[in-house]
Amino acid sequence: MPANSGSRSRLPFRLGLTAGALATGALFAMVFAPTFGRKSESEDINIFFHGFQDSRGVTVLSPTVDLTKDFTDRTSLKAKFGVDAISASSDSCARCHPDGIRSARAVASATLNRKYGDTTVGIGGEFSQENFYRATTLSTSVSRNLNKGNTTIAGGYAFSLNQPVLHPSEFTERQYAHDAYASVTQTLTKTTVVQVGVEVAQIRGYQTSPFLRAALNGVLVPGNSPDLRNRYTFSARIKQALPASTYLDIDYRRYHDSWQLDSNSFGIGLSRHFGDTIVASGAVRLYDQTGAYFYAPSYTGSPLYYTGDFRLFPFNSDLVTGRVVYTPKDGLFGMRPGSALTLQYERYWTTRSFDAAIFTGGITIPFGRKAP
């Protein structure tokens, strides 16, 4: 059901333009934010740079700026700007663009939170735009602290309208996603916190990747996926404070969907303080998934559904993360005390013979007027 054929302008994102807008936004936030603020523990700006490089020759550079700002004691704003600058080409692009191709994605989001006693209500929106894909999300959330802060119950709902363009044609398709979650966070002891959550999502509409091709009767063709996907996620996390300023973090996520794709994700990490200024962390994540029920390495005859989308193939992956956060006592590079430098390096391996290295560097700067 192709909708709005050709009605949408192509919006070829120029990397320089987007990066310029990002820098202007960050500058604006840094210059003006401190002048109308109130002192708070949480008011800060995060400027991060992510680099992602994988064994298919794809490099993604992603600067992001996150801002948390308190307008009153009860009302706060979280805003985010980010860019993914994609260079070199993946297998699917290389078919038509053997010399490589550049692409970019820009994302902006804002969430307004307001406290009513022990209850916090949030409302937010996110918009992302890239070549051949646009996503618009509206979200609401509510959380409540109970038992002197020992229990937090939270829930939320989000609606997304996603609009993929069926490149190389100009047809725009539509996809509607409803997403609801609920979680409980419980302090068990003076050193233990657990959190369990469920998330249910329903996606309707066009869900086939226009770029990834399936082998149908020996010919590579765009896939055809069902128009309905129901997704269920259960997650559980535990944080345990150990002796010697060390903290243990274990998480498990179980996922199932109506395409019969099941996955398990298990993570374990340790963080340790070294003096007052350094927190070093290491973590491992083990992931496995089955393929969607209509997945096959190649198809013959005239199947109803077929896919060349690697995300729907069965595979396992391992992720190893190392991170250092440095918060010098007198502030970073002459900035305010509390400003911090974060460096992170990750390696990702999959059984699809696809590996990646991910680097992140960033600074966090607190702001806000000091209480009189």
Add this chain to the structure above:
Amino acid sequence: MPSSDRANPSRRAVFAVCLLAAVSGACASVQPWQRARLADPCMTFEANAALTAYASHWQESREGSSGGAGVQGGGCACK
């Protein structure tokens, strides 16, 4: 156990969350002045939110599953 449960594991998960919410008040409560370790940023689930958001983003574009990141809470009871 009814077969509908096996067909839909999420029901059991929703049940587990509701059960925890219902009985949470019965847990031995940690007093506000006993939260020295709990107040550490390492004990909050939202620590390093910018990194978590980026990780979810790249993982969801390379793996078939998603979700589980939209949860919050915990940490210091400081007001």
Add this chain to the structure above:
Amino acid sequence: MKQKFRLLIFVLAALRLAAPPAFAAEKASRPSPAPDFSLKDAAGQVHTLAEFKGRVLVVDFWASWCGPCKTSFPALDALQEEFQGEGLQVLAINVDENAKDAHAFLAGRTPSLTVLFDSKGKSPLDFKVEGMPSSFLIDREGNLRFQHMGFNAKSKAEFRQQISLLLKEGSPHAQQ
């Protein structure tokens, strides 16, 4: 049966979410006698509530690990200096379980207020402390009058106003 049990659990969960707030009031609605305490200061000298009778008291519960306490502690110290002559006494009760952490916080500070130590956490239990930091304003008669939880930009002005009010009540000058 199983369905009903599930419904019950669901309703219980919903009720917990909708329950009225456990604490909302900033002020103690009716004057009631403040709980007594017997705590040591840094020099090892024991202090009790009774010895401060006739003065206006601010009893503040703080800990080295509590973020807002880094702001409230110097603010209360400044109030102690400001109203010292008029009969104000600020008692900053440290509730760190590890006294070493408290001493690290106090190193390099010479506060005018009086720091007391309660690593066992008996006095915050008696005062029914619900969050950190918590402060209680006690009048010259030994009654709880005002209560603060948390510390923000407006807090110091509120403290000053309430302290002034209590200092005027039944002050030695007013009685004569």
